[in-house]
Amino acid sequence: MAQWLKRGATAQAKADADRKVRDIVEAALADIEKRGDAAVREMSINFDKWDREDYRLTQAEIDRCVETLTPQERKDIEFAQTQVRGFAQVQRESMKDVEVETLPGVVLGHKNIPLGSAGCYVPGGKYPLLAGAHMSVITAKVAGVKRVVTCAPPFQGQPARAIVAAQALAGADEIYALGGIQAVGAMALGTQSIDPVDILVGPGNAFVAEAKRQLYGRVGIDLFAGPTETLIIADEIGCDPEMAATDILGQVEHGPDSPGVLLTNSEKFARETMAEIERLLQILPTAEHARKAWETFGEVIVADSYEEMVAIADDIASEHVQVMTAEPDYFLDNMTNYGALFLGARTNVSYGDKVIGTNHTLPTKKAARYTGGLWVGKFLKTCTYQRVLTDEASTLVGEYCSRLCALEGFAGHGEQANIRVRRFGGRDVPYAGQAEPTPETAA
Numbered sequence: 001m002a003q004w005l006k007r008g009a010t011a012q013a014k015a016d017a018d019r020k021v022r023d024i025v026e027a028a029l030a031d032i033e034k035r036g037d038a039a040v041r042e043m044s045i046n047f048d049k050w051d052r053e054d055y056r057l058t059q060a061e062i063d064r065c066v067e068t069l070t071p072q073e074r075k076d077i078e079f080a081q082t083q084v085r086g087f088a089q090v091q092r093e094s095m096k097d098v099e100v101e102t103l104p105g106v107v108l109g110h111k112n113i114p115l116g117s118a119g120c121y122v123p124g125g126k127y128p129l130l131a132g133a134h135m136s137v138i139t140a141k142v143a144g145v146k147r148v149v150t151c152a153p154p155f156q157g158q159p160a161r162a163i164v165a166a167q168a169l170a171g172a173d174e175i176y177a178l179g180g181i182q183a184v185g186a187m188a189l190g191t192q193s194i195d196p197v198d199i200l201v202g203p204g205n206a207f208v209a210e211a212k213r214q215l216y217g218r219v220g221i222d223l224f225a226g227p228t229e230t231l232i233i234a235d236e237i238g239c240d241p242e243m244a245a246t247d248i249l250g251q252v253e254h255g256p257d258s259p260g261v262l263l264t265n266s267e268k269f270a271r272e273t274m275a276e277i278e279r280l281l282q283i284l285p286t287a288e289h290a291r292k293a294w295e296t297f298g299e300v301i302v303a304d305s306y307e308e309m310v311a312i313a314d315d316i317a318s319e320h321v322q323v324m325t326a327e328p329d330y331f332l333d334n335m336t337n338y339g340a341l342f343l344g345a346r347t348n349v350s351y352g353d354k355v356i357g358t359n360h361t362l363p364t365k366k367a368a369r370y371t372g373g374l375w376v377g378k379f380l381k382t383c384t385y386q387r388v389l390t391d392e393a394s395t396l397v398g399e400y401c402s403r404l405c406a407l408e409g410f411a412g413h414g415e416q417a418n419i420r421v422r423r424f425g426g427r428d429v430p431y432a433g434q435a436e437p438t439p440e441t442a443a
Contacts, residue, residue, distance in 0.1 A: 002312055005270055005300040008259055017206075017257075025210040028181045029189070036191035043182035048125075050154045054193065055178045057159060062175055065164035077130065077166055083357035084134045088142040091376040105393030112380045114144030115220070117195075119187030120172070121202035122152040122163055125179060126255065126289070130166035135359045135374060136202045137170035143379035148172050149187055149197055153179020180204075184211040188219045201374055203228075203361050206257060222374045226364045228254040230349055231261045231318035231338075233309060233331060236269050239324035239345055244269075245276035247322055247348055248298070249290050256292035261299040261316060263309055270300050310334045317368040320349045337368045395425030399435040406434040 031039040044050045057065075069077070099109035120136035123129050133150065140148045150172040152163045159177040167175050176194070178186065184204070188211075190196030199220035200212050209226035230251035234244045244262060252260040264270050277294060281287045303309045310331060313321060317337035325331070328343040335341070339362030340352055353360045361374035388394045398417040405414035411432040418429045429435045437443075 002301055002303045002308055003267075005267070005302060006274065006298055008261075008297040008299045018210075021206045021210045022214075025181055025207055025214055029185045029211060029214055032182065032185035032191070033189050037193050040178070040182045040186050040191055043180065044178060047180050047182070048153055050157070050177070050179075052177070055176045056193070057164065057175045057177055061159065062164055062168045065159065065161040066168055068161050069165050073162070074165075074169075077134075077162075077169060080131065080355040081134050081138055081166075081170060083355060084359070085138050085142060087357040088139045088359075088376045092142050095377060095380065095382075103393060103396070105388060105390035106397065107387040107389065108384065109386075110382050110384045112377075112382050114146070115140075115198045115379050115381065116145070117147040117149065117197040117199075118145045118379060119184075119197035119200045119219075120148060120150045120167075121184055121187075121200065121204055121208060122150060122167065123179075123202070123204045123208070124152045124155050124160045124163050125205070128152075128155045128160040128162050130160075130162045131354045131360060132202055133163060133166035133170050133172070135361050137167060137172045139359060139374060139376050140201070140379045141171045143376045145379050147174070147197070149174040149176070149194075151176045151178045151183035151187060153177070153183070181207050181211045184208055184215065188215040199379065201361065201378065205255065209364075220378075222361060222378050223363045223371050224365060224367045225319075225361050225374075227257040227259070228252075229259045229261075229319040229339075229364050231263060231313060231316055231321045232324070233263045233313060233321060234269065234273075234324040235264060235326060236266050237326035238328065239269075241269060241272035241276045242280075243324065243345060244273045245280055247324075248273075249277060249280055249284055249294070251320065251349055252293035252298070253284070253286040253290040254293070255289050257297065258289075258293045259297035259299070259318075260294060261301065261318065263301045263303060263312055263316075265303050265305065265309060267302045270302050274300060306330055307334075313338070317363075317366040319362045319364045319368065320352070322347075322349055337366075339363045339368050339373050391424035394420050395427070396441070398425070399427075399437065399441060402429065402435040403437070 095112050097111045101107050118140040122132035137148050150167045152160055154177050186194045187197050188200055201222035203225040206226055209224055212221045228251050232244050232247055248260040252258045262273055281291050313335055314337040319339040321338040322342040323331045324345045342349055352358050359374045363371050398421040401417035402414050421427045421429050421435050
């Protein structure tokens with residue numbers, strides 16, 4: 001039986017916080033829809049202390065941001081973008097258009113069609129998270145999206161130079177220095193100066209995640225990507241307490257609402273890791289955010305077996321799951337609910353966040369139960385088509401369709417089948433009636 005050495009905030013506390021965020025976002029989106037640019041400007045001034053005549057950056061401004069990069073910074077960004085682009089291209093190539101003759105004369109198929117436009121949100125309020133540009137813009141472009149719009153908040157009172165440079169190098173078509181609800185709302189709803197997009201992608205804080213949730217249906221979204229979550233699954237053979245503590249703190253530094261969880265089969269290892277976390281919090285430069293997150297949302301769980309660890313991990317359904325055990329592939333083979341797995345001590349969540357090539361926009365708040373992360377397929381519509389080549393095929397399918405429509409009471413639907421049975425099969429079917437089975441189709 002598993003025991004919790006440390007628990008995070010209660011479900012009620014989380015629900016109360018979510019309710020406050022929901023109310024703020026609902027009012028903000030309604031204001032953007034009503035007043036457009038004026039509402040966006042007021043929110044930008046209020047939340048980010050940021051105002052300018054046009055939030056879209058000019059080509060000259062973009063070029064200046066790119067030019068500020070040192071040769072090493074540019075090389076590093078280009079390396080990361082090459083990894084992301086390469087894996088996205090492999091994913092795209094795995095998605096094939098299909099066409100098959102399912103019956104003589106009946107052809108069915110599907111095409112993977114790129115969306116027309118995408119809005120990519122790149123978070124950057126506390127830190128300029130330029131990796132968000134790689135993950136969203138490049139993936140959309142590999143999918144074939146023609147218009148890719150990006151928004152990122154200002155950083156220290158000006159456009160975040162590294163983010164802007166990364167957006168430009170990734171191939172963004174429109175770059176806006178705009179953050180938060182106002183950015184997401186403007187891209188989805190459109191304003192006097194910003195044309196609306198077809199899908200919103202990218203992670204963000206609780207307000208950005210809630211805005212995407214409320215806008216879903218008006219536009220597509222990639223997934224519900226709220227505050228970063230990390231689950232470390234470790235044992236004494238595959239890991240040591242210092243590494244486990246480092247990897248937890250490496251993610252909870254995102255912000256005070258980022259959960260970090262340790263799941264192990266050793267109480268000794270668990271307690272030593274907790275002690276290491278306290279030690280590292282004394283020297284970590286970002287400890288202000290990390291400590292709040294660890295104290296409020298951190299959890300430590302001791303299980304009896306790998307089997308029990310898998311069951312607990314699947315129930316948590318964490319965004320990131322880092323497995324450092326004697327047998328990491330056991331979790332790959334048996335776990336089903338996770339955003340991304342990081343297997344073995346040689347890899348870690350930060351590699352996935354920044355550079356290795358898999359996408360870092362991943363499901364949170366248990367959404368991993370029903371979706372994976374952002375990938376090239378999110379920017380494609382798989383649309384079906386059909387073709388009937390012969391009179392005989394149309395008559396055969398039409399006969400079955402006629403009777404099934406009659407079974408449902410859909411006379412108009414049935415007539416769509418009946419008229420073809422009459423025209424192409426020469427059969428006498430009464431109006432709003434049903435086709436009688438032939439010897440070949442009778443039960």
